[in-house]
Amino acid sequence: MEPKVSPVKISLWSPASGRPSMEAATAPEVASSGSTLKVKETSPADAEGPPASPRQEASSPIPQLLSPIEEHPKIWLPRALRQTYIRKVGDTVNLLIPFQGKPKPQATWTHDGCALDAGRVSVRNGERDSILFIREAQRADSGRYQLSVRLGELEATATIDILVIERPGPPQSIKLVDVWGSNATLEWTPPQDTGNTALLGYTVQKADTKSGLWFTVLERYHRTSFTVSNLIVGNSYAFRVFAENQCGLSETAPITADLAHIQKAATLRKTGGFAQRDFSEAPKFTQPLADCTTVMGYDTQLFCCVRASPKPKIIWLKNKMDIQGNPKYRALTHLGICSLEIRKPGPFDGGIYTCKAVNPLGEASVDCRVDVRAPH
Secondary structure (H helix, E strand, O other): OOOOOOEEEEEEOOOOOOOEEEEEEHHHHOOOOOOOOEEEOOOHHHHHHOOOOHHHHHOOOOOOOOOOOOOOEOOOHHHHHHOEEEEOOOOOEEEEEEEEEEOOOEEEEEOOOOOOOOOOOOEOOOOEEEEEEEEEOOOOHOOEEEEEEEEEEEEEEEEEEEEOOOOOOOEEEEEEEEEEEOOOEEEEEEOOOOOOOOOEEEEEEEEEEOOOEEEEEEEEEOEEEEEEOOOOOOOOOEEEEEEOOEEEEOOOOOEOOOOOEEOOOOOOOOOOOOOOOOOOOEEEEEEEOOOEEEEEOOOOEEEEEEEEOOOOEEEEOOOOEOOOOOOOEEEEEEOEEEEEEEOOOOOOOOEEEEEEEOOOOEEEEEEEEEEEEEEO
């Protein structure tokens, strides 16, 4: 009579499946397998237990291998995009940004920290570059764009500032303040819309009622008041002012409501029996110099008005040093209006400018400060 052999549960490691497999075998079978096994005695009921379901086997973890990073992510930002990228309204924006990374990294764009508007901006990501495309740029497309290139836990970013500009609006109003001799003083207010960029200045034009033709008096003038000189006696003039930025002049310009009538000087008649009045007086400035800030490379003019009899001698000083005869400057005096033109000012042309008027009865002077800044 053969001895009764009880069934046992054997735990085997299967290299093919990567997980242990359970089999039922008898003790003699285990001894003849030749492998080191963990054996656990079971009851006959355990040996006949139901096998594991396919769902349970599928849920068991399977180790996965990640591709090694052969090349760290990096963005090669073109030099032209390292400063503000300026486009006009309606222009096309087409930016190609090269990058590196292996395996292929994930490239994403944001606009002012938010996702791009897919209806306006399109992006194409290649193996080695990313393209940002806007068919017709609008001012709303201005802002800070950021490209992020991510590879696993590694990330590279680049920032591009885009500014979309257009022509400025016209100055809001213009007014004829005063007319004397052959001069007319104008004042105006800045435009409400500068075109999304800084103004380069104002252009002043005049037209006489006889011809109706407009002539430019001054360009890229930075103040909001100006005295137009050398008007022809007997004519009447209208004036208008344009605003200007990098896109050009404003499309329209306000025109003065009142005309400047340049009257002929009244003829003085000598009559006997009256003593002639003495109009002699020491110099006195009726309009002082005004402080101003100008842009490097753009001509600048300083103006003031003086009254004196006899006619005074006008001397211009910079930081208390006489600049008469210096070709850098051009000084003019006409009918009491003194002007000094600084030609293409540089960084060392800033300082305190003085206009001094001298005649036999005395002298007077006015000062102003001129600052020169670099262009944007």
